[in-house]
Amino acid sequence: MVSPTAENYLKALFSLTAERGEVNITELSHLLQVKLPTANSMIKSLHEQGWVSYEKYKPLSLTPKGKKKAALIVRKHRLTEMYLVDKMGFGWEEVHEIAEQVEHIDSTIFFDRMDELLGNPNVDPHGSPIPDKNGEIQQKNHDPLGVFKPGEKAKLVALAHSSSDFLKFLNRRELLLGAELKIESIENYDNSMVVSYENHPFETFSKVVCDALLVERLV
Amino acid sequence: MVSPTAENYLKALFSLTAERGEVNITELSHLLQVKLPTANSMIKSLHEQGWVSYEKYKPLSLTPKGKKKAALIVRKHRLTEMYLVDKMGFGWEEVHEIAEQVEHIDSTIFFDRMDELLGNPNVDPHGSPIPDKNGEIQQKNHDPLGVFKPGEKAKLVALAHSSSDFLKFLNRRELLLGAELKIESIENYDNSMVVSYENHPFETFSKVVCDALLVERLV
DNA sequence: ATAATTTGTTAGATTAACTAAACTTAATAT
DNA sequence: ATATTAAGTTTAGTTAATCTAACAAATTAT
Ligand SMILES: [Mn+2]
Ligand SMILES: [Mn+2]
Ligand SMILES: [Mn+2]
Ligand SMILES: [Mn+2]
Numbered sequence: 203m204v205s206p207t208a209e210n211y212l213k214a215l216f217s218l219t220a221e222r223g224e225v226n227i228t229e230l231s232h233l234l235q236v237k238l239p240t241a242n243s244m245i246k247s248l249h250e251q252g253w254v255s256y257e258k259y260k261p262l263s264l265t266p267k268g269k270k271k272a273a274l275i276v277r278k279h280r281l282t283e284m285y286l287v288d289k290m291g292f293g294w295e296e297v298h299e300i301a302e303q304v305e306h307i308d309s310t311i312f313f314d315r316m317d318e319l320l321g322n323p324n325v326d327p328h329g330s331p332i333p334d335k336n337g338e339i340q341q342k343n344h345d346p347l348g349v350f351k352p353g354e355k356a357k358l359v360a361l362a363h364s365s366s367d368f369l370k371f372l373n374r375r376e377l378l379l380g381a382e383l384k385i386e387s388i389e390n391y392d393n394s395m396v397v398s399y400e401n402h403p404f405e406t407f408s409k410v411v412c413d414a415l416l417v418e419r420l421v
Numbered sequence: 422m423v424s425p426t427a428e429n430y431l432k433a434l435f436s437l438t439a440e441r442g443e444v445n446i447t448e449l450s451h452l453l454q455v456k457l458p459t460a461n462s463m464i465k466s467l468h469e470q471g472w473v474s475y476e477k478y479k480p481l482s483l484t485p486k487g488k489k490k491a492a493l494i495v496r497k498h499r500l501t502e503m504y505l506v507d508k509m510g511f512g513w514e515e516v517h518e519i520a521e522q523v524e525h526i527d528s529t530i531f532f533d534r535m536d537e538l539l540g541n542p543n544v545d546p547h548g549s550p551i552p553d554k555n556g557e558i559q560q561k562n563h564d565p566l567g568v569f570k571p572g573e574k575a576k577l578v579a580l581a582h583s584s585s586d587f588l589k590f591l592n593r594r595e596l597l598l599g600a601e602l603k604i605e606s607i608e609n610y611d612n613s614m615v616v617s618y619e620n621h622p623f624e625t626f627s628k629v630v631c632d633a634l635l636v637e638r639l640v
Numbered sequence: 641a642t643a644a645t646t647t648g649t650t651a652g653a654t655t656a657a658c659t660a661a662a663c664t665t666a667a668t669a670t
Numbered sequence: 671a672t673a674t675t676a677a678g679t680t681t682a683g684t685t686a687a688t689c690t691a692a693c694a695a696a697t698t699a700t
């Protein structure tokens with residue numbers, strides 16, 4: 203129905219439109235690392251096939267049909283990542299590249315079995331939600347650690363993004379999803395936070411890091 | 422380096438050349454379900470890239486480099502099938518279609534981990550040998566059940582082919598790899614064999630079936 | 641030996657995915 | 671208001687993978 207290439211376009215549109223609901227082709231072409239005319243002509247074709255709403259010179263968005271399609275690819279991606287971590291012992295920083303390929307496999311039984319063996323998880327190893335079989339996604343609105351005050355406690359539940367560098371940064375500090383963080387103090391100078399968690403008393407995290415750590419308040 | 426399409430051509434050549442060492446383009450095009458000129462032009466391109474030995478109007482073969490490449494794709498295919506059966510609970514008749522896609526994934530760590538989790542198996546779920554990391558394959562020369570005589574015993578160790586219909590046929594008769602077969606009698610009329618094995622006394626197998634069951638003699 | 645058939649090749653087209661270059665429209669700065 | 675810049679589109683051309691139709695070579699049958 204759609205090629206892996208087209209699937210990657212839909213997925214890119216899905217994440218780019220997640221907040222604003224609209225994207226321009228330039229952003230899309232940057233994310234996908236293709237030239238502007240390449241993205242332009244693919245968009246025309248996706249529009250003709252009913253995946254994308256689009257008028258010349260206007261920003262674009264996914265149709266409901268396109269959004270569902272994209273969510274189901276994201277589902278395959280995130281199930282795969284979860285499977286690779288939970289069942290095959292990969293680190294959370296190793297799985298994205300593999301999932302980027304596995305997500306294009308066309309086999310209902312394969313992904314259904316993964317889902318079953320994992321016990322129908324609803325988040326991937328980075329805390330991102332896994333859309334259900336209908337492409338519905340329940341967006342949790344987590345706060346970044348940065349909004350908390352000294353003395354408060356919070357549990358790490360997700361990451362704002364999962365770049366390899368960020369994941370390795372967290373690995374080096376043994377900070378995992380589920381960790382209970384206590385804010386010890388905040389530096390006025392650069393808004394960095396001093397935080398304690400299991401076996402790591404008084405770690406200092408820059409503002410950049412704190413904004414990427416998504417947490418839930420504890421008691 | 423090579424596209425999934427080209428990988429499928431190499432794999433097809435690998436299996437077609439397994440016995441005779443040479444194939445003609447017509448056979449190849451039939452196996453791959455493409456028209457003759459399509460195969461012809463792909464062969465020209467694979468020849469230019471050094472994967473295939475080829476002269477106009479002559480039958481073709483894989484170069485050593487092409488043979489190794491193909492064996493490594495077969496390795497990924499068979500490891501995948503083994504993984505799907507052993508670790509994910511699929512039936513041996515369900516795995517080929519999935520493996521046909523997974524074999525094109527480009528990730529050393531992924532297949533190395535599969536191999537490791539499986540304990541470095543040397544056969545796939547149908548008893549076909551898994552080439553090693555250098556593309557070396559140790560071809561066991563198994564006998565078909567058809568060459569045995571009444572009163573003899575043999576262990577089922579592989580299948581001459583793994584078509585879905587054949588696998589379902591075996592499923593219905595609960596005949597698995599490793600089964601110990603005793604030849605009870607042979608019908609002169611159609612060369613069918615009457616065979617007993619665990620919980621299945623006196624099953625009759627046609628000549629076609631007997632030739633596809635590869636066995637090892639027991640004491 | 642010649643004809644018929646099978647097998648393989650070439651030519652010409654199409655579609656998908658991509659690019660560079662040229663052009664147009666929209667946004668922004670002076 | 672006009673010039674400059676940014677964003678988007680079109681055109682023309684490439685490569686990979688496929689096809690149909692026409693043709694050529696090799697094999698088999700008469
Ligand atoms: Mn990912
Ligand atoms: Mn992908
Ligand atoms: Mn197979
Ligand atoms: Mn394949």
